Amino acid sequence: MQSHARGHLVYAASGILAVHTERGTSIVPANRVAWTPAGFTHYHRAHGDTDIRIVFLAPSLARLIPDHPAVFLASDLAREVLLALTGPRNYDDTAPHYSRSARSRLLRVLVDELREAHEQPLHLPEPRDDRLQAIARMLYETPGDNTSLAELGKTIGASTRTLSRLFRDELGMNFYQWRTQLRVYHALVLLADGHDTTQTAYACGWANPSGFIAAFTNIIGTTPGRYRTSRQTTTSGRSAKSKV
Structure with missing residues (x-):
């Protein structure tokens, strides 16, 4: 169990991921994005061959999306931004070195995409x-x-x-x-x-x-x-x- 000062997005590029919080369990199949706001105690569990990507958001961006755990369907653009922020297309462990301004623009695009996405009915309340x-x-x-x-x-x-x-x-x-x-x-x-x-x-x-x-x-x-x-x-x- 852990909690973070910043909210974070967890993306299952492949496989199945479960995000457990005190509110319940968010089920995250491939090409879905789970959002856990700052301060929520949680843990992740992966099932199968799972490729997990994690992106933390500053409070100025986090306030634009829900203040509760949620799951979103990743649009094509959101998926590519997540992959760009967390590693190259060959999926090695070396994240690309974007400038701070470029990273900020990508994060804003990502948040804008999630604001347009509908929450998925994949949260099982506890x-x-x-x-x-x-x-x-x-x-x-x-x-x-x-x-x-x-x-x-x-x-x-x-x-x-x-x-x-x-x-x-x-x-x-x-x-x-x-x-x-x-x-x-x-x-x-x-x-x-x-x-x-x-x-x-x-x-x-x-x-x-x-x-x-x-x-x-x-x-x-x-x-x-x-x-x-x-x-x-x-x-x-x-x-x-x-x-x-």
Whole structure:
């Protein structure tokens, strides 16, 4: 766990990255950018062959983007700026030597691109209530578990009505929406490890691949098959980690 005096952007040029803060977990597939504001305690976890790029922002730029952890889709221009700031196109560990003014211009372009981007629904909020935390622990360990909220409530001694209210009030979504996001996060990890769509669907609790494909596409914006194909293309030759 760590925190920084400056907010920072973490870019997954390839692979899958999870950014954990006290607010929850941001899921960062390839070509997404995670933003962690200054002062947030956090840690990163990479899955698969992941190329991580980190860029810190001065307060004057950080104030232009959200004051909470968020994930953005990287535009083509944002991606190229991130790669330019953190290392050459051959992905070695030597960052280019830009002048201070040139670096400032690139950072401003990057922030402008993120301000135009929509936040991605890839942040899984962390429950604070003990009862929700107990449910979260069970489902983190077995994301494919199809136990209903009523049955989970019996296990921990809480009514369905109480748990539904807690999910809505604390996390801003219902139980099934939260579990679907958790499952898609787990699916991204399995896909990064080389599992195919059908294997991943059943492992994450879907009764058939078509239901999984629909849920995955709704959250990630592309099908699991296309995501695996694009990931295999972008991971070729990329394994360095660098920051600026």
